[in-house]
Amino acid sequence: DAGITQSPRHKVTETGTPVTLRCHQTENHRYMYWYRQDPGHGLRLIHYSYGVKDTDKGEVSDGYSVSRSKTEDFLLTLESATSSQTSVYFCAIRRESNTEAFFGQGTRLTVV
Amino acid sequence: GQQLNQSPQSMFIQEGEDVSMNCTSSSIFNTWLWYKQDPGEGPVLLIALYKAGELTSNGRLTAQFGITRKDSFLNISASIPSDVGIYFCAGQGGGSQGNLIFGKGTKLSVKP
Numbered sequence: 724d725a726g727i728t729q730s731p732r733h734k735v736t737e738t739g740t741p742v743t744l745r746c747h748q749t750e751n752h753r754y755m756y757w758y759r760q761d762p763g764h765g766l767r768l769i770h771y772s773y774g775v776k777d778t779d780k781g782e783v784s785d786g787y788s789v790s791r792s793k794t795e796d797f798l799l800t801l802e803s804a805t806s807s808q809t810s811v812y813f814c815a816i817r818r819e820s821n822t823e824a825f826f827g828q829g830t831r832l833t834v835v
Numbered sequence: 836g837q838q839l840n841q842s843p844q845s846m847f848i849q850e851g852e853d854v855s856m857n858c859t860s861s862s863i864f865n866t867w868l869w870y871k872q873d874p875g876e877g878p879v880l881l882i883a884l885y886k887a888g889e890l891t892s893n894g895r896l897t898a899q900f901g902i903t904r905k906d907s908f909l910n911i912s913a914s915i916p917s918d919v920g921i922y923f924c925a926g927q928g929g930g931s932q933g934n935l936i937f938g939k940g941t942k943l944s945v946k947p
Binding site (some may be wrong): 756766815817822823826828829 | 841865866868870875876877878879880883885923925927933934935937938939940
């Protein structure tokens with residue numbers, strides 16, 4: 724157990740509404756990640772953070788923004804949700820000493 | 836960018852059989868990781884490989900870091916029903932911040 728909590732676990736929202744997903748960690752790891760998982764695509768990196776207020780884009784960042792104001796929390800925001808953002812979203816943390824990433828349990832987001 | 840090709844996409848095997856899956860890349864990786872994902876859960880780290888040629892076991896699982904650093908293999912011996920799930924390989928190359936790149940997964944089904 725890497726001490727990662729994602730909330731909410733499930734959400735249904737309407738197209739055009741803003742949505743924020745939260746990832747909370749209890750172990751003060753520097754690196755945090757947001758991935759989305761879709762059938763046939765595996766896990767794709769949306770955004771990542773390498774410290775408080777330090778974030779960068781991944782391969783599928785369009786339509787998403789992130790914020791990290793505290794070490795323990797990494798927020799993913801969909802400013803105006805679209806149906807193509809229906810997916811399962813995973814948060815992950817990584818220890819600074821190696822490349823091993825540990826995942827949360829995921830958030831299933833449905834945009835209708 | 837760097838990509839991983841994971842094969843096979845899916846496998847249907849009989850309980851007790853051995854399983855092999857692999858990942859290949861056109862780029863060199865410094866680290867290979869293997870994860871398993873159960874339905875409705877986040878991926879869980881099974882094995883981490885850090886040196887070319889390294890062979891590492893975790894119970895009935897054995898993984899190898901290819902000599903060329905462009906591939907990795909995962910073997911499961913004497914499969915059991917709880918081996919069912921999706922197996923992902925992940926590689927870390929020389930890119931910024933040590934981010935991982937994931938294969939698209941191998942879905943394993945085991946017939947009792």
